[in-house]
Amino acid sequence: MGPPLLHLAEDGRATLTLQRPQHHHRLHREDLHALQQHLRALAQEPRARVLVLTASGPVFCSGFHLGELEEAEAGAADPQLFEHAVDALEALPLPTVARLNGSVYGGATDLALACDFRIGVQGMELRMPAARLGLHYYPSGLQRYVSRLGLQAAKRLFLLAQAVRSDELLRIGYLDQQVPAEALDAATDATVQALLAGAPLALQGMKLSLDDTARGPDAAAAARIAERVARCAVSADLQEGLAAWAARRAPRFQGR
Structure with missing residues (x-):
């Protein structure tokens, strides 16, 4: 108790x-x-x-x-x-x-x-x-x-x-x-x-962005979503995910 x-x-x-x-x-x-x-x-x-x-x-x-x-x-x-x-x-x-x-x-x-x-x-x-x-x-x-x-x-x-x-x-x-x-x-x-099995940055970012989207149009939310998109676009996880996909192996994500 x-x-x-x-x-x-x-x-x-x-x-x-x-x-x-x-x-x-x-x-x-x-x-x-x-x-x-x-x-x-x-x-x-x-x-x-x-x-x-x-x-x-x-x-x-x-x-x-x-x-x-x-x-x-x-x-x-x-x-x-x-x-x-x-x-x-x-x-x-x-x-x-x-x-x-x-x-x-x-x-x-x-x-x-x-x-x-x-x-x-x-x-x-x-x-x-x-x-x-x-x-x-x-x-x-x-x-x-x-x-x-x-x-x-x-x-x-x-x-x-x-x-x-x-x-x-x-x-x-x-x-x-x-x-x-x-x-x-x-x-x-x-x-x-x-x-x-998912990339931590992408999972965490999309979770928050989906919740932001569900609340309706909001300029501050749109800015947060854009920042998350940009962060994932330059992440090591994205490079690892693309390399693993090409090599047909399991990715090894680091959350960065």
């Missing part, structure tokens, strides 16, 4: 594991601070290539600890702490995979949505009960729902506040894959290996 744990493997796979199974991995303020600290560390860690976010048991995460909600809205040091933590996950340059071992509720639905890929077990469900609590969800979470799932799916999930099962989550695009529980590790590993 405690804040999320971070592990970095030799191949560059980082794993963040939620650590409150007895409370369905609800997120306390200390967990959100720890999550932000881990994300800052990963953003500066040159060995890190991919992040997997996961937990254990029948529930992936039950969202923000509602017992701390009044504190969060009563002028705490960071009243938007949950929003800021999820936004930091989305902004992480590394490609991210949510390994959904079970159901997602409340803010956890957005935590997983902030990841680039979501792989969930058959039978899991999603429920966003904000309307039943009298809570107006934070702006960046609404934007993520609409940009990733579309307006009508976002209205259905927020306004009806009904439980939605895994097969429907796959249909509306919330899940990228739905697999039996015993196949979850293999499916996650396959996605991670596909990401590890």
